[in-house]
Amino acid sequence: MEAENDAGARSRLVALAAARGVSLAALSGLIGRNTTYLQQFVRKGSPRKLEENDRRTLAQFFGVPEQELGAGARGAVAAIGQGGGVVAPVGQRAALAEWADVPRLPLGASAGPGAHTSEEIPSGRLRFSNRWLKAQGLEPVMLSVIEVEGDSMEPTLRDGDEILVDRTPRPLRAGIHVIRLDDVLLVKRLESGAGGALRIISDNAAYPRMERPAQDVEIIGRVVWKGGRL
Template sequence: MDSRIETQTAADPPMDPARARLVSLAAERGVSLSALSGLLGRNAAYLQQFVRKGSPRKLEENDRRTLAEFFGVDEAELGAPPRETVLTVGAGAPARAADWADIPRLPLGASAGAGTLARDVAPVDRLRFSGRWLRQQGLEPVMLSVIEVEGDSMEPTLRDGDEILVDRSPRPLRAGLHVIRLDDVLLVKRLEPGAAGTLRVISDNPAYPRMERRAEDVAVVGRVVWKGGRI
């Protein structure tokens, strides 16, 4: 890391907790602020100026989210305001606060057809879910992502263009819909236990053949826990 960001001079503004936390996280990960600026699509001096000169005064929302996801921390540690609350009022019901979780939408497709290459990329958008609903489902927002289905091999369960919510939490594998990496391709398929040491990789569309592969050849990215799409 560039040692110039490690100390302050008399001309520098006091380092607030968000800036200090960013410097600490970068040091722990062993990544420079200039490299992190590049991750955000900014010029190399962007985060150095943010830390040392207080310019910008605060990180833009998308930049803050990208950094929080990169480091695996809550956005509040990088200066996010308290979680948004809204008042919901039903007929004859008292007003109550509802919290929300913005889940990243990743710019890659889990193929339900011939397959697409998996890439590690930054999110391009967010899809908002009720925090209460996620907790009821036993889901942690930090372990979730939304991706788009490509192809027709999972019809009628999943159609081309559907959005799926993928839970990457480490859990014992059980039968159901999963996003997997198989032969360096990202797929969404139904998994079932096969013969000893194998998994059945199933397309719901009967026009596509079933496969049986060694379990060690199937990298399970996460379980599909929700779907949405246009009517």
């Protein structure tokens, strides 16, 4: 029975990571481990169980009860549902339903000359109201928070601002997006141009506008919120 629970925790971790769109290597970094730690856990069963602090961090990141990631029955705060599955207590379910923890990725989307991409290892989380996200038509698993670098999008976005990026595939409409162009990550305003081209616009008039074929521009996601210091 215990071996089945361990296997269930491994498969659940894989499913949660896939749903959130984050790699096992990135999650290993989140818990302060080397990049292969969770891959070894999933594929080889080593370690056999997640350590308590690691399990708690991952459960908080995904917004699920620790029991889904292998917490034992002793001292558990979960109950057994009608279908035999683990169910969080009412207070915990209410808390999980109220908030969504969105991963903060240190990619440095550039509003200046450009930032080369690095591995998307979450450096923390930013909590949003699920009610607000639903009102905006946003799904938590499709969201990331990243930091803006540079001044080309001033005054709209300033250096150090954090932006909420929606990665849901949608038809392009004019607005601010995070894009990858020539293997460089940028945050720019996009508009449709002639002949299927895209206009890549900086809000700061000191920076020139660009126009590139749509196939040369990878749209990572649309910017739907910003936050920063006053």
